[in-house]
Amino acid sequence: MADISPSPTATWFDWVKPKSTGRLITTVLLFIGAWVMVFPFIWMISSSMKPTDEVYDADFSIIPKTFKGFENYYGVIFEQPYMVFLMNSMIVCVGILVIQLLTAIPASYALAKLKFRGSSILFGTVIAAITIPINVTSIPLYIGLVKVGLLDTYFAMMFPFIVSVFAIFLFRQFFRGFPDSIIQAARVDGFSEIEIILRLILPSAVPAIAAFSVFSFVAHWNDLYWPLIVVQSQDKMTATLSMMQYHPLSTRTTGAPMPPPPSSPRRWSLHSFSPAGCSSGASL
Amino acid sequence: MLTDGMKMAQLTLKNIKKSFGDTPVLHDISLDVHDGEFVSLVGQSGCGKSTLLRIIAGLEHPDSGDVLIDGQSMLEAAPKDRNIAMVFQDYALYPHMSVGENMAMPLVMARLPLYARLPMMRSITPAGRGAQPEIRADVEKVAKQLRIEHLLDRKPAQLSGDQRQRVALGRALVRDPQVFLMDEPLSNLDAKLRVQVRAEITELHASSGLTFVYVTHDQVEAMTMSSRVALLQTGHLLQVGTPNDLFADPANLDVAQFIGSPEINITPGESCDGKVTIGATTLPIALPTSGPVQVGIRPETISVSDAPGLGALNSAAPTQRLAFNKRLIEDLGPEVLIHGTFAHAPDSIIRIRAQKSDAYSSNGVLAKSNSLEVTVNPNQLLFFGADGQRMRPTTVAQKRVETA
Amino acid sequence: MTVSKRQQTQTRLAYLLVLPATLLILAIYIIPILFVFLGSLTDYTLVSDYYEFVGFENYRQMFGDEVFANALNNTFFYALLFLPGAFIISLVLAIAIQEQKQFRSVLEVLYFLPVTSTLAAMALVWAALMDSGQGVINNTLQTFGLPRVNWFGNEDVVLYSLAIISLWSIIGFNMVLFLAGLTSIPKNLYEAAAMDGADHPVDKFFRVTWPMLGPTAMFVAVTSSITAFKLFDTVAILTQGGPDRASEVFLYLAFLEGFEYFNMGYSAALSLFFLGIIFLFALIQAFFSDRNVHY
Structure with a gap:
């Protein structure tokens, strides 16, 4: 100016x-x-x-x-077993993401474009569930896992996250923007609904899926709370959880600084950036 | 606000140049806008007309050149100090303020000191409270004039397009400006409202006597509202003149093509030894140079010869015949638009705009045959050289028309 | 295929498509929430399978419990430290960075860097920086003639230390939200303001920027508040609630009760209280986001 x-x-x-x-x-x-x-x-x-x-x-x-x-x-x-921890983190995050996409994409397409009874109830439930953090449901989930004897497994580490209500909401909003006329034209051309999803909707949703994938991966890579609850052994430990072993001061016990463990800074620096490298956003 | 009729506002643009980065948008524009005039800056999008308006307003700084109001340079003056008001294309109303607050904004800024303008201070400080009734009265006066006094408490989102338009006008008017700038103010209205608001703006100009500079891409708006039109193309000022000047006496092919709807017809011709040949027809018109020329024929000036009463308004004028192949006819109600080609140049579409008559009925001449003869008045033809510049006949051919 | 038949297969397909997600939502959200509520009415502990219904005893205990009051206190005090900074610093940064021309993207990246990192890992770096003995921060303070601070060992300081770390990790995120809000303010409003005489930065801010930023500001305020209430990672890694419960915040207390002491019933009551607070924030946001939409 x-x-x-x-x-x-x-x-x-x-x-x-x-x-x-x-x-x-x-x-x-x-x-x-x-x-x-x-x-x-x-x-x-x-x-x-x-x-x-x-x-x-x-x-x-x-x-x-x-x-x-x-x-x-x-x-x-x-x-050190650090590579094992990284691998565990990787398995858990990728596993969560894949199942999240597999459950969320079909459901959100149905919510966005198909008419069926109960769809508004389901969508309302999805919205309500978005506000429920893992910290609230952790007790029954933990007890359930204890009862079936699955504590300290990859399944336990992934289970609370394999359906993402946030993803359902996000994709549903995205799919709603997809023109009905194109879907109808495809139906007239003889596409089945499955083909419509795979050949029309999915390719158009790549940006939304990519954005969500980054978000999901980073959020679960950085998660400390749930692994802290369900992981008990070294060979299931995630990289983020392993940080717990390396806090250099233990104020609760001694109130005085302890010398740092020999390896800590380099271990942190290997770990401190999430591979996907973007957005904590875990509060959403 | 309209009492101070003696205030002069002569706006002068001197050699304005402006580039954005490496892209020049205005090349050396000079323009005089006289006091009380309504000047339209017209041109296609990207021609630089909006940039020029924003330079006048002080929202952009020219690379070189000067903006003067009544002989005083305004380059160093802030927009608010130029005594200029502007109506933006999408009105730029403050969405969180009511209509009244929107219109009061310029007065609040001008009349209250900064500390009294801080949030909530307006109702606490003496300066704020003192100015309040006067501001309110001024806003109401303008609102009444624009017939929006019943809308003062609404938010812009609750208004229709033309109401928003009036609020934007009102916000500009309360400042009592010398010069009124408008940037495509009608482009967000539908066709019907556009005609209505167009008339209102023209009226406002007439009643206020202010100097108006009006930017539009729509030549019809420019032609109907303005005292003078300035036509811009890719940063160059092509021609400035009255609407009729631009229509009847364009300086070059670009002006001729921009002004007029439907667009002027262009057909190739040949100038040679004081004659111009168009297809098989030779006209006794002497042009300054020989060689190929482009002949411009306004759609309104062509008539279909085999259809008496169809077309040409003054059939007494000397005419010249051309062979024409009809393609299709559009019915515009009172008029018809005939599309086709000249026999000598089958590549370019020619349009004829004519009054409707019997000839248009199902057994009229237009329905019967595609090959027609049309007549043109040589005096109404416009000639352009290969460079697009206008060529004026050196002889007055009017009385010596002969059939070829 | 007739229309109604087509409609029928479509409906059947729709149910098929939502089935997995619906079952999982039931298993992961609905049923656990019901169990949390029921569990909060019992004295269930994981240690013994015997339990009985105690009515609202857990809630009564909660509101009479000093430990709970202390945790709530700590959380609110921490939020009070954290929120103004998380809001104001981010807003000022966003406005300042937006006006930068050459350096805008560099600065954006630098300030956003902490957001991309794993807080659990960076907490350890902060612990080292804030080390009361040989930490860089205390050494720097000493260079400037300021007293050394026992960042994690002093009960009166530890919440400030945690707030500083949290601020460091969230400012970039909020800043980016504010930047997005600022960028979406139509430029011609500022131009109209300049024409109207509001060209002073103070006027520009109060007449255009702040009112137009309303929805973004509300979003930032609410998400930051929720983040404040979710403080867990740095406490778990760095202080474990110490010294002497001075940094025992709400979520960490719930975690201790549930998974260290296995007072599942009581912890369930705490969880529901936590959920109530989150819902409250969500309601506030929903209310304001409806009101604040302009056009």
Whole structure:
């Protein structure tokens, strides 16, 4: 926009006006803020390449004085079960996602485009269920799993999440936007409903499915609560849950800092980014 | 607001240039808008007309050139200080404010100090309370004039298109501007309302005596409302003139093609030794240069010769015959639109717009045959060179028309 | 095929399509919720299979329980620290970043980075940064002549520390929501405001930005509130509710009662209370999102 001439009646508020110096200061402040936001990552990556005693050196430097990167990462990858944890996380997240898609897509198509009795009740239930977090239903689900003896299995880790009411809602809204005329034209052309779903609806829904997949994968990759409840053994432990073993301070027991376990920073840095790399959004 | 009739507003644009990045949008535009004039900036979308309007308003800064109001440069003035009002294409009403609040906005901003404009301060501070009744009175006066006083408490979302349009006009009017800018104000209305609001704006211009600059892509709007029309194309000002100037005396082919509906017919011809040949017909018209020319024939100026009473309004005028192949006829009610081609140039569609008559009935001449003879008046033909520039006949051919 | 026959097969197909999802919704949401409600009326513990109905005894115990009151207190205090920051900092950031031209996308990415990370892992990094002994933060404070802080060991500080970590992890997310809200404000409203004389930043904010941001602001406020009430990961990893229950927040208490002490009946009552709060927020949001739609 055009430069704005100083108004003849200048007030004390005038300093708020965007001037180039003001803009420069904002930019500088924004970058300082960004440094604070990013610093934990920088510290983590830097520490993951340091020997343990250097991590807690009084004078922190980004570049390690002694480079231990190879040893540290080698240790995590080959000498500890961390790869198993990552694999567990992967199995659980992929498993959840696949079943979520398999259950949600047909249901949401029926809700969006087919008429049947009870559809509004079902949709109302879906909406209501969106607000129910896992924390509320965890007790009966846990007891149920105990009763059938499935605790500490992949099934137990996936079960509460294999139907995503959020996905049903999202896809239903998306499918509703799909023109009825095209579906009717396809019916006239002799497509069966299944063919309509597979050949028309599904390809058009790829962006929504992709967005949901990222969301779902990240949410369950980052989940700590449910694995904490159902996982009991090392060989089912997820990567996120394994962080529990490595908290460097135990304030409850001693109130004093304990030396960090030798491997921790590099382990965190392997883990701290979700592979899909986007959006926590788990609150939705 | 209409009492100060003596206020002058001469708007001058001097050598305005503007580019967005590497794309030039305005090349050296100069234009004078006289006090009280209604000037339309017309052109296809992307021609730069809206950018020019926004430069006048102060929402864009030109790369070079100057905007003057009454001889005073406005380049460094903020939009609010230019004494200009603007009506946006989609009205830009504040959706969270009532109609009254929308219209009061310019007055609140102008009359209250900043601290009194902060949330809730208007009803607490003395300055805010003091200005309130006066603002209300001014808003009501304008609302009455625009017949929207019953809508003052509604939100924009509750209004119909033409009501929103009037609110936008009202918000512009309360400021008592010298110059009134409008950016395609009718484009969001349906066809019926458009005609109605068009008349209202013309009336408003006449009664207020303000200077209007009006942007539109619709040449009919421009032709019907304006005192003068400025036609823009790809950032160039093609021609400025009265609507009739542009229609009857276009400077070049682009102007001729833009103005007029249906579009002007173009057919190839040949200029040679003081004569122009169109197909088998030779006209005694001398053009300044020899070679191929493009002949423009307005659809209204062609008549079907074998159908007496159909077409040409002044049948006494000298005429010239051309062979024509009819393709189809559109019935427009009182008129017909005949589509076809000239025999000498079968590639280009020619349209004839004619009054309806007996000839159009089922046994009239139009129904019987596809091959017709049409007549044109050589005086009404427009000639354009290969570069698209207008070529004016050097001799007045009117009285020496001979049949070939 | 006749129309009605076609209709019939279509209906049958519809039932087939929704069947798996419906069964799972029953198994994962409806039946468990019923059991939570029934369970909250019993003194069921996982340890023994014997239980009896105790009516609303669990609820009575809940509202008379100091531990519950403490957890609720902690949660609200934490929310009070967390919410203004989560809202105001994100909004200010969004407005400032939107006005940046060259650096906008770089800054957006940098501020969003924490959102993409696993909080459980980054909590450990924060623990190290906030280490009372050799942590970078305390060392920095000391350099500036400020006193060292016992971030996780001091009862009066621990909720601030958790709030800082949560803010760090959510600001980028809220900022992106606000940015989306800001971008969707029609540009010509600002131009109309400039024509009307509202070209001062303060006027622009109060006349256009803030009112137009209403629905986004409500969404951010409600989702952030729910996030505040769901505080769990950092507590479980870093403090386990300590020191001396000073960081024992609501969800962590429910977790302890249910899965550490196996007081399933009591924990069920806590869960339902939690659900009530979430529903309340959802209602607020539904109410305002209906009211705040403009056009």
